[in-house]
Amino acid sequence: MKNTEIEYLINLRADKRLCLIEYLIKQKDKSLDQSRAAILSRAIENVELGTTNWDVLYTKLQALKQPEGEDVPQFTSWQAKLNPKDKENYDKICKEMRQDLIEKGIIKRTLRAQLMVVLLLYRYLDALEREEVMAAQKIEKEKRADKIISELELPVAQMGAILIEMLLTDKDSPALKEINQIMVQWLCRTRQKSGQEV
Known part of the structure; x- marks a missing residue:
């Protein structure tokens, strides 16, 4: 038609x-x-x-x-x-x-x-x-x-509070995975410096 x-x-x-x-x-x-x-x-x-x-x-x-x-x-x-x-x-x-x-x-x-x-x-x-x-x-x-x-620096206590809030409310967040990697790297470095096993 x-x-x-x-x-x-x-x-x-x-x-x-x-x-x-x-x-x-x-x-x-x-x-x-x-x-x-x-x-x-x-x-x-x-x-x-x-x-x-x-x-x-x-x-x-x-x-x-x-x-x-x-x-x-x-x-x-x-x-x-x-x-x-x-x-x-x-x-x-x-x-x-x-x-x-x-x-x-x-x-x-x-x-x-x-x-x-x-x-x-x-x-x-x-x-x-x-x-x-x-x-x-x-x-x-x-x-x-x-x-x-990026220029903002949080006080240590506030960083801890935010991390706990993220863990409780958004544990699958990609940001938490990044934080986890940073913590693992920091842990490895500090243990190597002190001669402890990783």
């Missing part, structure tokens, strides 16, 4: 902004499917209705510049197919975007399809960049925590 789902085709003239945004998304988006339809679908999924300040994104978009020394591919047309579910969500997003931009005085009445797609994709790029920053901050925080832990 044939699939009767109708796909909706978005067909636009591309400008430099659209070329640049697509180029930057493809650098930051780790998904395997880098087709325009897949990127647009993820951009749509990424929007939570009622939470985006489209006017703020529009203002940020004006400051978008091509990275120095990078050759951004230029194209004159841009096409992507939307499945019915994405098309329904896309329509809701565009309605909200238009209303927000009219209320903030950025547009008068109409919102061109090209600007809708540019803003939607720019919002996705912005989300990817924020995720990248958060991931880098998390790694840095973990490094700092690891450094603090």
Whole structure:
């Protein structure tokens, strides 16, 4: 039986902004499917209705510049197919975007399809960049925590208490196996020094 789902085709003239945004998304988006339809679908999924300040994104978009020394591919047309579910969500997003931009005085009445797609994709790029920053901050925080832990010295009494707690609560822990090996090595060394049999 044939699939009767109708796909909706978005067909636009591309400008430099659209070329640049697509180029930057493809650098930051780790998904395997880098087709325009897949990127647009993820951009749509990424929007939570009622939470985006489209006017703020529009203002940020004006400051978008091509990275120095990078050759951004230029194209004159841009096409992507939307499945019915994405098309329904896309329509809701565009309605909200238009209303927000009219209320903030950025547009008068109409919102061109090209600007809708540019803003939607720019919002996705912005989300990817924020995720990248958060991931880098998390790694840095973990490094700092690891450094603090590695430099931390526990008092002997606390070491003993922790060892007893580990033995009682997590006796199959790999850490206990390491501690066991360290204790065996220490025992061997001290007995050899004192001339005792191991």
